[in-house]
Amino acid sequence: MESTDKKTQILEVAQKLFAKNGFDGTSVRDIAKEADVNIAMISYYFGSKEKLLEAVFEKHSNYIRLQLESLIADDKMEPMQKVYQLIDSYLQKYFGQMSFHKIVLREQMANKLSCATDMLLEMKRRNQELVKQIIKEGQKKGVFKKNIDIPMMMATMLGTANQVMTTLPFYKEVNNLADMPEEEFQKLIKKKLTLHLKSIFKAILTYEEQ
Amino acid sequence: MESTDKKTQILEVAQKLFAKNGFDGTSVRDIAKEADVNIAMISYYFGSKEKLLEAVFEKHSNYIRLQLESLIADDKMEPMQKVYQLIDSYLQKYFGQMSFHKIVLREQMANKLSCATDMLLEMKRRNQELVKQIIKEGQKKGVFKKNIDIPMMMATMLGTANQVMTTLPFYKEVNNLADMPEEEFQKLIKKKLTLHLKSIFKAILTYEEQ
DNA sequence: TAAAATCAAACAAACGTTTAATTAAGTTTT
DNA sequence: AAAACTTAATTAAACGTTTGTTTGATTTTA
Numbered sequence: 001m002e003s004t005d006k007k008t009q010i011l012e013v014a015q016k017l018f019a020k021n022g023f024d025g026t027s028v029r030d031i032a033k034e035a036d037v038n039i040a041m042i043s044y045y046f047g048s049k050e051k052l053l054e055a056v057f058e059k060h061s062n063y064i065r066l067q068l069e070s071l072i073a074d075d076k077m078e079p080m081q082k083v084y085q086l087i088d089s090y091l092q093k094y095f096g097q098m099s100f101h102k103i104v105l106r107e108q109m110a111n112k113l114s115c116a117t118d119m120l121l122e123m124k125r126r127n128q129e130l131v132k133q134i135i136k137e138g139q140k141k142g143v144f145k146k147n148i149d150i151p152m153m154m155a156t157m158l159g160t161a162n163q164v165m166t167t168l169p170f171y172k173e174v175n176n177l178a179d180m181p182e183e184e185f186q187k188l189i190k191k192k193l194t195l196h197l198k199s200i201f202k203a204i205l206t207y208e209e210q
Numbered sequence: 211m212e213s214t215d216k217k218t219q220i221l222e223v224a225q226k227l228f229a230k231n232g233f234d235g236t237s238v239r240d241i242a243k244e245a246d247v248n249i250a251m252i253s254y255y256f257g258s259k260e261k262l263l264e265a266v267f268e269k270h271s272n273y274i275r276l277q278l279e280s281l282i283a284d285d286k287m288e289p290m291q292k293v294y295q296l297i298d299s300y301l302q303k304y305f306g307q308m309s310f311h312k313i314v315l316r317e318q319m320a321n322k323l324s325c326a327t328d329m330l331l332e333m334k335r336r337n338q339e340l341v342k343q344i345i346k347e348g349q350k351k352g353v354f355k356k357n358i359d360i361p362m363m364m365a366t367m368l369g370t371a372n373q374v375m376t377t378l379p380f381y382k383e384v385n386n387l388a389d390m391p392e393e394e395f396q397k398l399i400k401k402k403l404t405l406h407l408k409s410i411f412k413a414i415l416t417y418e419e420q
Numbered sequence: 421t422a423a424a425a426t427c428a429a430a431c432a433a434a435c436g437t438t439t440a441a442t443t444a445a446g447t448t449t450t
Numbered sequence: 451a452a453a454a455c456t457t458a459a460t461t462a463a464a465c466g467t468t469t470g471t472t473t474g475a476t477t478t479t480a
Contacts, residue, residue, distance in 0.1 A: 421480100422479105422480090423478105423479085423480085424477105424478080424479070424480090425476100425477080425478065425479080426475105426476080426477070426478080427474105427475085427476075427477085428473105428474100428475090428476100429472105429473085429474095429475105430471105430472085430473075430474105431470100431471080431472070431473090432469100432470100432471095432472105433468105433469075433470090433471105434467100434468085434469065434470100435466105435467075435468065435469070436465105436466100436467090436468100437464105437465080437466090437467105438463105438464085438465070438466100439462105439463085439464075439465085440461105440462100440463095440464100441460105441461085441462090441463100442459100442460080442461070442462100443458105443459080443460070443461090444457105444458080444459070444460085445456100445457085445458075445459085446455105446456080446457075446458090447454100447455080447456070447457090448453105448454080448455070448456090449452105449453085449454070449455085450451100450452085450453075450454085
């Protein structure tokens with residue numbers, strides 16, 4: 001049998017609660033209660049709490065990689081357009097799966113060696129290598145500057161997105177948008193963030209130092 | 211009596227372990243063992259584990275604010291130089307107190323309402339207001355563009371710094387610096403990050419869109 | 421000798437996991 | 451088609467640890 005109803009329900013609730021309260025801050029009893037299943041079902045389906053976390057990671061492992069590979073394969077698109085679409089893809093994933101990316105952020109911070117953090121690091125390495133290919137292509141075509149610090153550039157994209165995402169209520173406050181519906185507000189902030197990052201990346205990749 | 215040896219020792223160990231393993235991931239027994247004190251001393255000096263966390267926050271509450279205020283007060287320095295020094299101050303604080311800022315990052319993610327998160331939000335509001343003053347001064351002098359999204363710009367600085375800090379081992383790996391001593395490596399990455407952020411801020415604040 | 425500091429021990433509560441029994445679903449045998 | 455059997459799903463209860471905190475006695479300090 002594959003993916004019972006209750007099994008997927010446990011997985012989704014776990015993702016939500018891990019994001020909200022952290023791995024250590026979430027008990028299997030919390031998960032069981034919210035998913036409306038017996039506690040024993042978690043061990044029954046996933047083996048342990050730790051393996052439940054791994055299962056959450058498994059679910060999200062390949063999305064960005066596929067996007068990047070199809071970008072590289074495209075030989076008609078301009079380099080700068082590829083970078084813009086790269087930003088779009090990342091932000092699409094981030095805002096579409098906020099709760100998961102909060103878990104990633106938390107796991108990233110914990111430097112304990114687990115199967116989940118290994119998966120994460122491997123994902124990061126692979127994606128960074130693909131981004132490198134896109135940038136090098138732009139440099140070969142003479143559109144981008146030489147000496148781009150790609151890891152630092154990626155840190156700005158991921159870091160800015162994370163920062164905005166983890167302090168969304170703060171941005172709502174400073175922009176005086178307390179009344180705006182949450183969904184509309186997120187759309188707005190995503191739009192702002194996209195433009196912001198695109199203009200930064202353009203500066204990093206093309207503007208000569210003065 | 212004020213600040214016994216053991217009391218400060220508990221505070222420092224707590225900061226270190228909270229940063230490493232998170233608040234929920236750190237037990238008072240862990241803290242007591244590493245600080246080489248009896249478990250009961252934690253309740254004796256701080257009342258509870260929660261209040262111990264608050265005490266850690268208390269210790270760090272005012273550093274950046276003072277730096278910003280002295281920057282605003284200076285009426286000789288050029289606006290761009292002020293922004294550059296703002297970046298220096300923030301990164302100085304971040305790299306000097308990494309473990310504390312990891313705790314901040316974790317608390318920021320947890321949206322539970324505690325005394326500690328309140329302190330954090332208040333700090334953020336105040337500092338953002340001060341940064342706003344510095345930018346507005348530059349705009350009045352005609353050095354900076356109009357329509358600067360200050361919260362977004364700050365998100366880029368804080369977010370990039372956080373991202374680099376939480377994934378330091380990754381940056382060591384991708385830069386092939388596995389052999390470099392940790393201290394030297396951190397100096398290098400801090401230097402890189404500083405230049406990176408300054409060039410981004412210059413672009414944000416002065417380059418006209420093309 | 422009075423107050424502060426320190427300690428081992430105990431507390432109840434919460435933790436992740438396992439057990440053993442029961443129900444539901446599916447398959448095989450009559 | 452009914453009965454017998456087998457496996458999967460589900461449950462309440464219990465398991466042994468670990469959790470944060472408190473107690474009450476003892477030592478140190480002033």
